[in-house]
Structure formats: C-alpha cells, structure tokens
Amino acid sequence: MKTIALPALLAGALMAGFTATSEAAPTFIADLDIVSFDGTEIDANLFVPETPPPADGYPTILFTNSWALDKHQYLLQARELAENGYLVMSYSTRGFGVSGGTVDVTGPATIADGKALIDWLESHYPVGNLGAAGISYGAGTSLVLAAQDPRIDAVAALSGWSDIVEGLYPNETVNLVWGSLLTLTAFNLDPAVDVIWSNLRNSTNIDNIYDFSAPRSALSYVDELNANGTAVLMSNNFADYLFKPNSMTQLYSLLDVPKKLMLNPGTHAIGETLGGNQGHIWATSFRWFDHFVKGDANGIDREPKVDMTVRISNKLEQFDDFPVTEKxxxxxxxxxxxxxxxxxxxxxxxxxxxxxxxxxxxxxxxxxxxxxxxxxxxxxxxxxxxxxxxxxxxxxxxxxxxxxxxxxxxxxxxxxxxxxxxxxxxxxxxxxxxxxxxxxxxxxxxxxxxxxxxxxxxxxxxxxxxxxxxxxxxxxxxxxxxxxxxxxxxxxxxxxxxxxxxxxxxxxxxxxxxxxxxx
Missing domain, CATH: 2.60.120.260 (Galactose-binding domain-like)
Incomplete structure (x- = not known):
C-alpha cells in the first residue's frame, strides 16, 4: 500500500480548517476544468476579489500544488490574498488531484499547462501583475515556469529546488528515503520517471539522468530569470535533506534581479505548511507579492536580503547578502x-x-x-x-x-x-x-x-x-x-x-x- 508523505498529512490537517462556504468577501469558484494545450483537463479553483479591478488589472497569484497534494492546498492563503484585492488561482498539476495526464516532474507538458492557465486567466479577467508561488513541487515548478513565461513578475518558492540531481543524488549518493517516498506517493507517475529513478538507484545511464534534470531545474534558466527581471523569493530549511539549501544559495548568488533568501530550521515543507518560523515565511511571502505584484511601497525591497534563523534557538537574524560572513x-x-x-x-x-x-x-x-x-x-x-x-x-x-x-x-x-x-x-x-x-x-x-x-x-x-x-x-x-x-x-x-x-x-x-x- 502506498503511503502519503508527512507534509501531505500536515497540509491536509490545515485544509480541514477551511470551509468553502464561509462568509468570505471574495467570490470562490470551487471547480474549474481548464483545457490545456493538448486537451488535458487541469483542475483549478479561483478567488475573485469583491472589489472592482484597478485600472491596470487585478494583482494575480497562481498557486502550484506540492507533490501528492492538489488545488485545495492553499485555500487559507488564497482567501487571505483575495481579501486583500488579489485574483488567486490554485490548481492541481497534471497527474495530481483530478487533473488529467501523468506526472512528468515539471516537464514540458507541466510548464505548458501553467502557460495555458495564465492564458485562461487573461482571457476571462483583467489581469495585472502576476505572481507564482508554491511549496516543494510547486516551488520548483513556479521557478521554471517564471523563467519560461515573462508574464510572471514575482515568485515565492518555498522548500523548492534549483537542481533535481542535487536533491536526489547529492555527491553521487542516492537519496533513498526521499526518492522512494516521492515515487511511492505519485499514483500517476510518468513511466519515464520510474526509469530515471531505477537508473539512479542502479547507477546506470547517469548522463541521461542529468539530461532529464537540466530542463526541470531553475539553475538551467538563470539567464532567463535575469532577463525577465523576475523578483525571486526563496525559502529553504536546514534539515531538509531532500532539497537542501545549498543549491538554492547557488541560484541566489547567480540572480541579478530583486531577490530574497530565507533559511529556517526544520525539514522539507513542514515549516511552510505549519505556518513556518512563527508565521515569518508566509508573512514575508505576502509582503513580497504586495510590493512586486500589487505595487505597495512597503519597503521590503530595501530590507536585508537574507533572513537566517539559528537552529535550535530559532532566533531570527538578517544579513545584507549571502554568504553572510567572510570570516x-x-x-x-x-x-x-x-x-x-x-x-x-x-x-x-x-x-x-x-x-x-x-x-x-x-x-x-x-x-x-x-x-x-x-x-x-x-x-x-x-x-x-x-x-x-x-x-x-x-x-x-x-x-x-x-x-x-x-x-x-x-x-x-x-x-x-x-x-x-x-x-x-x-x-x-x-x-x-x-x-x-x-x-x-x-x-x-x-x-x-x-x-x-x-x-x-x-x-x-x-x-x-x-x-x-x-x-x-x-x-x-x-x-x-x-x-x-x-x-x-x-x-x-x-x-x-x-x-x-x-x-x-x-x-x-x-x-x-x-x-x-x-x-
């Protein structure tokens, strides 16, 4: 019997606290079946603000689900943003939830789906500046999508990756626990992904593994992100032994755009799912969007770029840049x-x-x-x-x-x-x-x-x-x-x-x- 990842269970507990019929000001459209580029139906939901759109359109956020979760994952965050004037769509990537297709791990089809969803939003609503966000799988997908679609102005990538190989094959060592967990919890996994995981475990066709990883990793798109001017916020956790902070700090150092790096105690996706770091992760992400999507002059662009929380004591420190010390x-x-x-x-x-x-x-x-x-x-x-x-x-x-x-x-x-x-x-x-x-x-x-x-x-x-x-x-x-x-x-x-x-x-x-x- 396949198991559900711990982050999925915790996120499910949070989602249970949201009632779709509550008296929230925004209009909530619970079910949207949007036909993607190849006829695949992508399942989504939408919050529409009660307020009329600004002259340049609604500030808009696109939420991408974590691995093994679906469009319901961000209901609490989406509603809060909608109450603050945002148009917010959350969707289940292909192969997850009731969306069609198979999970291709941020492959070409998944990225094309993201573009199709933006097309749909622009054809049905006045869309202004656009942000993309997600935890884990949603974070890595948001980064790659933003690199390939210049319509995305800002990203909040939480517990994401910039290099898939570094996550599953650090220093040529197979990350058995996390790799097995991922492959066991994707019920509609593309067969090609199973082959890649088998090759990784058996140390065969390693060049093919790198070829598979490159177009699915944000480190391959540094030039595109810089050219697009995408404002990138990244949050990763010290005890995350799936997507370690190292590759994200490498991506951070290569970006010449507005950027923010948060490094926190805890493991993969737990901090973000549970409100993380006394709420600091989501609060900062919302402020990031308020400035770079909504246009608020809240000063986050002038604040220190690096937030680092000390392990065990959970004391928050801020630094101008990374590395934080030359000593x-x-x-x-x-x-x-x-x-x-x-x-x-x-x-x-x-x-x-x-x-x-x-x-x-x-x-x-x-x-x-x-x-x-x-x-x-x-x-x-x-x-x-x-x-x-x-x-x-x-x-x-x-x-x-x-x-x-x-x-x-x-x-x-x-x-x-x-x-x-x-x-x-x-x-x-x-x-x-x-x-x-x-x-x-x-x-x-x-x-x-x-x-x-x-x-x-x-x-x-x-x-x-x-x-x-x-x-x-x-x-x-x-x-x-x-x-x-x-x-x-x-x-x-x-x-x-x-x-x-x-x-x-x-x-x-x-x-x-x-x-x-x-x-």
Missing part, C-alpha cells in the same frame, strides 16, 4: 593513536611524521541524522538530533575534536571539507557529520553531507572535496566541534559491496582541512 576558521586534521582514541583538528597545519589512520565499511555507527523524516521535523521545534559521541565505533568511523570554544561559536553558512584518503576499492561512501559536543560527550548535529566515489583510484592517496549542508548554529561556550565520518547513513542507499577500508594519510604536503564560516 572562517580552517581546522587541520591531525591523527589519532588508535581505534579507541579520537583524532584532533587544530588551527595549525600538521607538521609531524608521516602517519596513517584507517576506518572501515560494513556497519553504521551512532553518527547520523536520527530517525529519517521524524528527527528532521522535530528540529523545527527546537529538538535537536542527539548522539552519544563516546559510543561511535572507532573501527567503522573516525572522529576529530576541535579545541574547546570558550565563547559562543556562531557558525553561519556552508562548511567545506578537503580531505586526503586512500580507498581500498573503487566504490566507497563517506558520511560526514559536524557535531556540537558537550563536556559529557553528548553531541548535537550541526550539519552533514554524504559523498560516494564511483571510480576511486584504489590504493592511491587522493583528495576529496565537498560542501556540507548550509547551516546556522551556535556552539555554546565549553563545547567542542566534532567532525565524525563513517560509511553509512539512514537516509541514503548503501553500496552493494561494503567491505572496504578508508585510509587517511597525514603528510606535510597533504593537509586535510575543514573550513567553518562563522560570525
């Missing part, structure tokens, strides 16, 4: 004496004799991201992933401890790791975790990232480089930062052959370095 500490990795000792990382380079450490595949350790989906969601409520760092098996992992931080260490941004390794097999996998460890040995997860080497040079020292997932975290005084590396993670697909060894060489001319940005 960083380089920690050089130094060796451990045995499997029963932790290694160290220091601000000075390693200048000792040539030394080697090793750890092995074949088992998971206590280093990890907690219970998939559940732990990620709880983080949004200030409940971190705890790990007993002293219980991490040194045969299957290696840990590096920083010096004690005697004042609050405010990590802000994207940590990076450059590390020398000597693998015993051509295909190996590493899971890199960053922890805040207290004096009793309890660690709280700060961030992580996986990496899989598919064609490693066996028995030869080689440097791997990766970005950990973007984060915002305060390490308290008296704590240390711990880098814990093992070979398996609960979210990701394990390698078929896990009987391998990772050797870490330490040489003066081969420095392994963890770089942490901070205030």
């Amino acid at each position: 960083a500490t380089n920690y050089y990795l130094h060796p451990r004496l045995s499997y029963f000792n932790n290694a160290r990382m220091k601000t000075g380079a390693y200048n000792g004799w040539g030394w080697n450490n090793d750890f092995h595949g074949g088992a998971d350790t206590k280093a990890g991201t907690g219970i998939p989906l559940i732990s990620d969601a709880l983080e949004g409520f200030g409940i971190p992933v705890f790990t007993n760092m002293t219980g991490i098996n040194g045969y299957y992992a290696i840990e590096y401890n920083s010096p004690v931080h005697w004042s609050t260490f405010k990590i802000r941004g994207t940590p990076t790791l450059d590390m020398w390794i000597k693998p015993s097999k051509p295909e190996v996998q590493l899971h890199v975790h960053l922890y805040d460890t207290d004096p009793l040995g309890w660690g709280r997860l700060i961030t992580h990232a996986p990496i899989t080497l598919r064609n490693a040079q066996v028995g030869k020292a080689q440097k791997i480089s990766l970005e950990l997932f973007t984060t915002s975290y305060d390490v308290p005084p008296g704590h240390v930062v711990t880098l814990a590396i093992d070979t398996e993670g609960a979210i990701y697909q394990k390698l078929e052959d896990r009987n391998y060894e990772i050797e870490v060489p330490y040489r003066r001319d081969r420095q392994s370095v963890l770089t942490i940005p901070h205030l």
Whole structure:
C-alpha cells in the first residue's frame, strides 16, 4: 500500500480548517476544468476579489500544488490574498488531484499547462501583475515556469529546488528515503520517471539522468530569470535533506534581479505548511507579492536580503547578502593513536611524521541524522538530533575534536571539507557529520553531507572535496566541534559491496582541512 508523505498529512490537517462556504468577501469558484494545450483537463479553483479591478488589472497569484497534494492546498492563503484585492488561482498539476495526464516532474507538458492557465486567466479577467508561488513541487515548478513565461513578475518558492540531481543524488549518493517516498506517493507517475529513478538507484545511464534534470531545474534558466527581471523569493530549511539549501544559495548568488533568501530550521515543507518560523515565511511571502505584484511601497525591497534563523534557538537574524560572513576558521586534521582514541583538528597545519589512520565499511555507527523524516521535523521545534559521541565505533568511523570554544561559536553558512584518503576499492561512501559536543560527550548535529566515489583510484592517496549542508548554529561556550565520518547513513542507499577500508594519510604536503564560516 502506498503511503502519503508527512507534509501531505500536515497540509491536509490545515485544509480541514477551511470551509468553502464561509462568509468570505471574495467570490470562490470551487471547480474549474481548464483545457490545456493538448486537451488535458487541469483542475483549478479561483478567488475573485469583491472589489472592482484597478485600472491596470487585478494583482494575480497562481498557486502550484506540492507533490501528492492538489488545488485545495492553499485555500487559507488564497482567501487571505483575495481579501486583500488579489485574483488567486490554485490548481492541481497534471497527474495530481483530478487533473488529467501523468506526472512528468515539471516537464514540458507541466510548464505548458501553467502557460495555458495564465492564458485562461487573461482571457476571462483583467489581469495585472502576476505572481507564482508554491511549496516543494510547486516551488520548483513556479521557478521554471517564471523563467519560461515573462508574464510572471514575482515568485515565492518555498522548500523548492534549483537542481533535481542535487536533491536526489547529492555527491553521487542516492537519496533513498526521499526518492522512494516521492515515487511511492505519485499514483500517476510518468513511466519515464520510474526509469530515471531505477537508473539512479542502479547507477546506470547517469548522463541521461542529468539530461532529464537540466530542463526541470531553475539553475538551467538563470539567464532567463535575469532577463525577465523576475523578483525571486526563496525559502529553504536546514534539515531538509531532500532539497537542501545549498543549491538554492547557488541560484541566489547567480540572480541579478530583486531577490530574497530565507533559511529556517526544520525539514522539507513542514515549516511552510505549519505556518513556518512563527508565521515569518508566509508573512514575508505576502509582503513580497504586495510590493512586486500589487505595487505597495512597503519597503521590503530595501530590507536585508537574507533572513537566517539559528537552529535550535530559532532566533531570527538578517544579513545584507549571502554568504553572510567572510570570516572562517580552517581546522587541520591531525591523527589519532588508535581505534579507541579520537583524532584532533587544530588551527595549525600538521607538521609531524608521516602517519596513517584507517576506518572501515560494513556497519553504521551512532553518527547520523536520527530517525529519517521524524528527527528532521522535530528540529523545527527546537529538538535537536542527539548522539552519544563516546559510543561511535572507532573501527567503522573516525572522529576529530576541535579545541574547546570558550565563547559562543556562531557558525553561519556552508562548511567545506578537503580531505586526503586512500580507498581500498573503487566504490566507497563517506558520511560526514559536524557535531556540537558537550563536556559529557553528548553531541548535537550541526550539519552533514554524504559523498560516494564511483571510480576511486584504489590504493592511491587522493583528495576529496565537498560542501556540507548550509547551516546556522551556535556552539555554546565549553563545547567542542566534532567532525565524525563513517560509511553509512539512514537516509541514503548503501553500496552493494561494503567491505572496504578508508585510509587517511597525514603528510606535510597533504593537509586535510575543514573550513567553518562563522560570525
């Protein structure tokens, strides 16, 4: 039996609180069957303001549903916007709800449907400036649609993606939990998508996967978004291990248009669905549309461009741009004496004799991201992933401890790791975790990232480089930062052959370095 995604259940609970027959001022048209370019019927609903249209037409918003949800998802938000003078259409993308067709993952047909809906709106109502918005699937689709249709003036992309491959295949590692969840909850999935997922899991026809992803990813349309002048707001969550903040920060850095970036605690779509960050996500999205669609002089265009909420404490901070800081500490990795000792990382380079450490595949350790989906969601409520760092098996992992931080260490941004390794097999996998460890040995997860080497040079020292997932975290005084590396993670697909060894060489001319940005 197929399951419904957690975000879908939470959104359903919210939708149950809305009654379509309530005495709202706008006119609500509950069911519209709009014929798309190829004869497919797209199911939609519409709020029409009670007030007459302005001279240049109604400010208009097009809401696109999340994965496995439908046109009812945004009833609360749509009604609020309509009461504020907006014409608002919400629709079920093809293959979802009662819309026809199959789910092509923001493919050409889905984008053509979006254009057809805008055509319909313009032929039936006086449409002024136009905004597009959505959560998750709706966010990624809104970005691609805006790139391909210059009629869209502004976008609010919440928990979206800019690169599909980065979401499902980060550093060539299969995102098994999220990928399986997505394919199991789309009942009308295009057969071509099943083939792509099968290829991804089996590491076959990888070039075809990149070819599939590119036209469905906003990073492919930076020039178009810039040329259109689309005002782009993006909101992503630190513990979203489907659509990590990293690719969205990359998109943000490439845009030359009015832009806003919000980075929040919690996991995929939960914050946005539950009113997110004490209502900050939706309130900011509405202000974004009020300025760039409705034309209100509310000052959001002059405010700091980046809103970053600190994990666990949920303290909101604002910055002028991303990256939010140019300050960083380089920690050089130094060796451990045995499997029963932790290694160290220091601000000075390693200048000792040539030394080697090793750890092995074949088992998971206590280093990890907690219970998939559940732990990620709880983080949004200030409940971190705890790990007993002293219980991490040194045969299957290696840990590096920083010096004690005697004042609050405010990590802000994207940590990076450059590390020398000597693998015993051509295909190996590493899971890199960053922890805040207290004096009793309890660690709280700060961030992580996986990496899989598919064609490693066996028995030869080689440097791997990766970005950990973007984060915002305060390490308290008296704590240390711990880098814990093992070979398996609960979210990701394990390698078929896990009987391998990772050797870490330490040489003066081969420095392994963890770089942490901070205030």
